[in-house]
Amino acid sequence: MVNMNRLDxxxxxxLEDILDNGVVKTDRTGTGTISVFGRQIKHKMSQGxxxxxxxxxxxxxxxxxxxxxxxxxxNIKYLLENDCHIWTGDAYKRYRETKEIKKQYDNCGDVAxxxxxxxxxxxxxxxxxxxxxxxxxxxxxxxxxxxxxxxxPIDQIQNLINDLKTxxxxxxxxxxxxxxxxxxxxxxxxxxxxxxxxxxxxTGEERWDLLKKKVGDEKFKLMVYDxxxxxxxxxxxxxxxxxxxRAISLMWNQRSVDTFLGLPFNIAxxxxxxxxxxxxxxxxPEELIxxxxxxxxxxxxIEQAKEQIGRNPFKNLPTLNFSPLVLAQFEHHRDxxxxxxxxxxxxxxxxxxxxxxxxxxASLSN
Numbered sequence: 001m002v003n004m005n006r007l008d009x010x011x012x013x014x015l016e017d018i019l020d021n022g023v024v025k026t027d028r029t030g031t032g033t034i035s036v037f038g039r040q041i042k043h044k045m046s047q048g049x050x051x052x053x054x055x056x057x058x059x060x061x062x063x064x065x066x067x068x069x070x071x072x073x074x075n076i077k078y079l080l081e082n083d084c085h086i087w088t089g090d091a092y093k094r095y096r097e098t099k100e101i102k103k104q105y106d107n108c109g110d111v112a113x114x115x116x117x118x119x120x121x122x123x124x125x126x127x128x129x130x131x132x133x134x135x136x137x138x139x140x141x142x143x144x145x146x147x148x149x150x151x152x153p154i155d156q157i158q159n160l161i162n163d164l165k166t167x168x169x170x171x172x173x174x175x176x177x178x179x180x181x182x183x184x185x186x187x188x189x190x191x192x193x194x195x196x197x198x199x200x201x202x203t204g205e206e207r208w209d210l211l212k213k214k215v216g217d218e219k220f221k222l223m224v225y226d227x228x229x230x231x232x233x234x235x236x237x238x239x240x241x242x243x244x245x246r247a248i249s250l251m252w253n254q255r256s257v258d259t260f261l262g263l264p265f266n267i268a269x270x271x272x273x274x275x276x277x278x279x280x281x282x283x284x285p286e287e288l289i290x291x292x293x294x295x296x297x298x299x300x301x302i303e304q305a306k307e308q309i310g311r312n313p314f315k316n317l318p319t320l321n322f323s324p325l326v327l328a329q330f331e332h333h334r335d336x337x338x339x340x341x342x343x344x345x346x347x348x349x350x351x352x353x354x355x356x357x358x359x360x361x362a363s364l365s366n
Contacts, residue, residue: 048317
């Protein structure tokens with residue numbers, strides 16, 4: 001089963017569920033929501049990369065944000081350098097709330113507007129250090145968790161990769177962003193607050209199917225034909241072609257879900273994370289699961305949600321790939337993840353065959 005799109009229907013059903021069963025709730029932004037509690041969304045990675053087709057989702061924006069997390073970065077300067085603006089509102093809100101900003105940085109005494117603020121982040125390192133950092137959010141917790149009783153930062157991503165390589169049946173392969181002692185220092189407590197991975201052994205038949213897919217039907221037939229007279233198998237070919245021995249699945253947990261704007265990004269982002277982890281440890285990405293807590297639509301997203309529900313999904317989901325250089329780096333043995341991820345650029349992650357309906361505009365509530 002390749003590139004069959006069932007994801008959009010599941011997402012549309014979730015939008016319908018909120019519209020039909022949601023209760024009115026207040027929220028910290030003052031916008032207001034309708035909300036349901038405790039839902040789940042699933043996707044098989046064999047059916048294609050999980051990017052919705054019922055509206056165009058900005059693939060590059062999602063890629064930049066995930067790489068920002070994986071690099072351990074918490075300053076929006078990296079995002080702005082890569083034309084990603086989704087965290088600007090949170091940083092700008094903190095900037096406006098800083099009482100001494102006019103005296104310290106504005107010669108004219110006026111508070112900068114959002115565009116001016118972004119330009120100052122890009123041009124002034126001191127300003128970026130003061131007002132571009134969002135506190136110890138995702139990237140800090142993923143790559144450098146610390147706490148008072150153990151001040152040595154813990155690289156949860158590297159630890160996860162080590163466990164996948166050495167103890168893949170472990171039930172403790174989890175990464176958490178919910179550092180209770182650091183929540184007050186974050187510009188926004190994490191919405192998707194943790195994830196867990198799970199692996200299983202592939203059957204011989206599954207591995208042969210992967211080999212066939214990698215080398216093509218004709219070459220695979222020749223391999224089988226050459227080995228048959230000798231009663232041989234394909235073990236050497238499986239090894240030489242780096243055919244995975246295990247499948248890897250990922251489940252993330254999310255306390256608060258902006259279903260119209262945020263969830264499509266969350267699904268795609270964890271799909272990309274699963275692909276990166278799978279490549280890094282040579283496992284086949286299998287299932288992506290989202291456990292969702294407060295699943296809501298903001299009151300100013302309701303008409304947009306209805307519009308998206310009325311659209312017919314495209315038949316096929318896109319395919320994810322990496323540049324040849326990155327593929328070669330995945331196959332190169334390394335002790336740490338840092339060198340690879342710090343050199344990985346957004347343009348080296350490729351989306352192929354993406355067809356979608358046009359974007360649907362909606363306001364982000366900060």
